[in-house]
Amino acid sequence: MSNIRTRFAPSPTGFMHIGNLRTALYAYLFAKKSKGQFILRIEDTDQERLVGDAVKAIYSTLKLANLQHDEGPDVGGPCGPYTQSERKDIYKKYANELLDTSHAYYCFCSKERLDSLVDETGNRRYDKHCRYLTREEIEQKLASGIPYVIRQSVPSEGVTAFSDLVYGEISIENRELHDNILLKSDGFPTYNFANVVDDHLMKITHVFRGMEYLSSTPNYNLLYEAFGWTIPLYVHLPHIMRDKRSKLSKRHGDANFEDFLEKGFLPEAILNYVALLGWNPKSEVEKFSLTELVDAFDVSGISKSSAVFDEVKLRWLNALYIKELPPQRFHSLAAPYYRAISTPVEVNLLSALIQTRISALSDIPDMVGFVDSFDGYSLEMFDSKDAKSSALLAKELLPDVIEALESLECWSNEALFGALERLAELRSIKKKQLLWIVRIAVTGRLSTPGGASEMCLLVGKELALERLRKSLSRLRAAQPVESE
16 A cells, blocks of 8 residues: 555543553554554544543643644544534435445334344344335335434345454354444434445545454445445454453543543653553563654554553653653653642752652652651651661760751751761761661651752751751650660
């Protein structure tokens, strides 16, 4: 094929699911690697399930993920309109063509009758009743204004086969296929019909979609054959699972792209991780820029097996992206998380300290909580076998620490560290012991975004000394605790 064209055709019925994003990404990567076009189409024919602002969410997600479409409702193109609700006349025309060639028929069955139809397995299945109405019966019902749908006339015998670029050769006996509704009573097409018409008219060469559509594809191919159109190549994608048993589901509120952004994940990290859900780059590399993904992507790397969404792996990958951000870019992303801090601190220093220590931006509030919250920490934090520290040693050393830091004229990290280093040497103790004590005494935390001198620098001289005195006071007031 000389001109590759792929499409992303979401329904605006809710948030952008991770599975939707992966479909868009793979279609984009394939098109761009082939120097082709990536088209956005909004499939809004299910009017009852439309969700307000869902279309905006689609545009926003694609923009944040940097998946720029070449044609679409917002940018136009030669095959528009690109919103299905604006194409009703087109679908009506082609539905009538199928009626004229007996590849479709009018169905006048009531909802009550349809609800009563079940097959031998207990599933609802249409019995093709209206397929055998005479021309006179059809004209009479139309003249009487009886509501109708237009159904596909599927052969009862034979086999429909096709080749999928992931799952290989697929064949289904026609007797297992349903006479799908093509045009609903409100004049809107179903997905089963609109996607075929639109993919043909928009010259789509490769269709990327979830594997749940594998069983429906023979119906689509019968429509292509009925019109005499070229059938596109199919790339059906494996499920993304929440765990080994349950797949991710929009219905169950799983894996909302915007939720992950709110959790502090970077769009490029999410996109990178989503690319690896069901695709093997056939190398040890796991971190890819979008440009690198375009170069590396190959359909042959898509797995037939389902992929389990692992947020731990996503956090690991996100941490790599955060560490590589330019300092000013990280600071601008972190700044909103600092707004809750009421204690004056050097925020640029804070950003420098935490950038390499977090795996998501949402980790920041907990990591910097010590800035405002200090009183009430457990004095047992001073006891550390690794640092060979204890509350008793802290009570003994803190008066000297306070005296040494009070006399410092230059409150810099170098000056603070040097003063503490000299004090440890003077008291003939290991530097590690003293630094542990000072860090706990100033922050009240076992885990902090920096060492003792950095924490003193961060909160400033006045507050650091105030906290050292408070800690000493608490140690003196506590019952003596023998260190192990």
